[in-house]
Amino acid sequence: MEQAQSLGFKSVVIVGAGPSGLLLALCLADLDPRPDITILDAAESLNTAPRATNYGTPAIQLFRKVGILPEIRRDGYVPNNVCWRKLDGTRLAGIDWTVNHQEGLAGDFITVYAVGEMCGLLERELKSRASISIRGGSKVTAIKSGLASEDDHAVVEVEENGQTKEYSADYIVGTDGGNSTVRRLVFGSRKFPGFSWEEQIVATNCLSKIEIDLDQFDWEDSNFIIHPEHFFMAARIAPHSDPKKNVWRVSYGELPGLSNEELMQRQEMKFEKILPGNPKPDQYRVLNKSPYRVHQRCVDSMRVNRVLLAADAAHLCNPFGGMGLTGGIADIAGLVQCLEGMYKGDTDDSIFTTWSDVQRQKYHDIINPISSGNIRRLFDQDLEKVMETDEFLKMLKRAESDPELAQQIHKSGNNLNYDYSQHFRKQQNGTSAS
Ligand SMILES: Cc1cc2nc3c(=O)[nH]c(=O)nc-3n(C[C@H](O)[C@H](O)[C@H](O)COP(=O)(O)OP(=O)(O)OC[C@H]3O[C@@H](n4cnc5c(N)ncnc54)[C@H](O)[C@@H]3O)c2cc1C
Incomplete structure (x- = not known):
């Protein structure tokens, strides 16, 4: 005491x-x-x-x-890769994280x-x-x-x-x-x-049956799909090591102004429209789903x-x-x-x-x-010109053949860190007290 x-x-x-x-x-x-x-x-x-x-x-x-x-x-x-695609599945650009896994980078890999x-x-x-x-x-x-x-x-x-x-x-x-x-x-x-986006997001955890196993379409661990109305993300959330747990997170954009009830009712239609293979409801099982308004505020x-x-x-x-x-x-x-x-x-x-x-x-x-x-x-964005106009996707394309740039992208997560000990009282030898 x-x-x-x-x-x-x-x-x-x-x-x-x-x-x-x-x-x-x-x-x-x-x-x-x-x-x-x-x-x-x-x-x-x-x-x-x-x-x-x-x-x-x-x-x-x-x-x-x-x-x-x-x-x-x-x-x-630890995911192996992430990519950006068109709605028809065409791959535009991506990151192979395994290049950086081999480089070590102190084991600070993104983890799911x-x-x-x-x-x-x-x-x-x-x-x-x-x-x-x-x-x-x-x-x-x-x-x-x-x-x-x-x-x-x-x-x-x-x-x-x-x-x-x-x-x-x-x-x-x-x-x-x-x-x-x-x-x-x-x-x-x-x-x-700050502000709230007009677009609404529905997030689902989708446990798929084998018929719509996204691996059969060669999809990567995280996939971002660019489309003015049907944009979405599909990301594996159960490990590769457990193939029985073929669980994916699917988060998709929805029209502004729909009630939560309407958003939930539209989910089957949206999955059939956006997911590869256009699956019917009996081809997957949704474990849980929630609509969200999204914001940028501080x-x-x-x-x-x-x-x-x-x-x-x-x-x-x-x-x-x-x-x-x-x-x-x-x-x-x-x-x-x-x-x-x-x-x-x-x-x-x-x-x-x-x-x-x-x-x-x-x-x-x-x-x-x-x-x-x-x-x-x-x-x-204009899907036809996206690889000419989107600076981020252009950088990813360059990084596919430039391991140093790929490492820089990986290390950029450290930019959120800050060492507050630089503001601590100095000891007599001039170093921060520890
Ligand atoms: C679809 C979706 C996907 C996301 N994916 C990612 C991702 O992949 N990576 C990532 O980094 N972030 C992601 N996020 C964001 C992330 O989920 C949130 O930033 C995070 O959950 C916030 O955590 P928190 O502890 O700040 O608040 P919360 O998890 O919201 O917890 C707040 C807690 O406070 C309690 N509470 C509220 N009011 C009171 C009160 N008056 N008195 C006492 N208790 C109260 C609540 O019951 C709750 O338990 C995602 C968000 C969404 C919507």
Whole structure:
């Protein structure tokens, strides 16, 4: 207890037990002595909707740091390739990741692992390593303290089993997703700068029977199909090593203005139209499906005094290219480094303002332009001229015969990383305290 008094913080309340909140909790659980960590979630059970499957470099590095990469690689898989095609299946350009696998690149390969399974793994690790459980059915409704500069702690009000309770900590971290209550309580309902795409997306996890096994069409691990109306992505989400599990994620664009019911009714028609072999409903089985509105938005600040916002609660992007959660995990990796620095006395909490500035800059300079380019590439171009006009596809074409360029593309995931120790107090020899 005496030792804990000297630490930069003693307690954290994490609002939202999605992948980002659970990962933050697991990283903090490794601090010695362990701070007091409370995880609140409005839902009674983990979310299993079809969402993130592909994790980029910063995520892989944090999974390694916290010791869960071996399990993720065992139950997920490292994809071999990705390509862009026309609706008739013609391959335009792509990336053969295996070239880079041979080069090593520190094993930071993109890895595929369904986010629902990820949350299950994180929850099990928290229980077994640190006896930390999620407080399910705890819906945050108000922030009672922590937003004013003079507040010396933060308090959230929660509805739990029909009762009102309060949870208090040195810091509150809102990782409560795209509809974040914490964000609304901090900024009001309208302050989420950016825009929403008119196009709607339907994501399905499709377990196909052998008749529409996409491998028979020589499709690659991830396939992006360019078409003004029927653009879509089909990506393998079960490993090659388990051929019985021929599971693919199919995410396709839909017309603006349709109700959720209409979107769901149109799914069979869309599959017959877009998938190779034009499969009828009895030729595949859909495990789950969800419609989504997609957005490009980022808050003006990820820190207001003792309240922090991270991942989807702070910024959103469309899912094409898998930058949403990867960007969210980059926030968490940075936040963990800042909290560790504070815990060791190497920095004070002004580091959170730096963290907010840097992570927002990464969103505006990298995540927003690249993800916006990824979705526009699919529906907003002249298909006949695409290999003359699309600079990204032209670069991929060059990289097919230029291994150095292929490596550069692979390493670009590191651009989301940032070393916050450069802002920590300097020791006498001039190096950052560690
Ligand atoms: C179709 C699709 C495909 C995608 N594919 C990829 C991909 O391949 N790669 C990638 O990197 N990203 C991808 N993304 C994005 C990714 O899924 C999200 O970025 C990620 O799930 C966000 O995680 P999170 O932890 O921030 O929030 P969430 O997973 O949304 O978790 C938020 C949690 O907060 C809880 N909560 C909400 N309100 C409250 C409250 N008031 N009180 C308490 N708890 C609350 C919720 O119950 C929930 O459990 C995809 C998204 C979609 C839609």
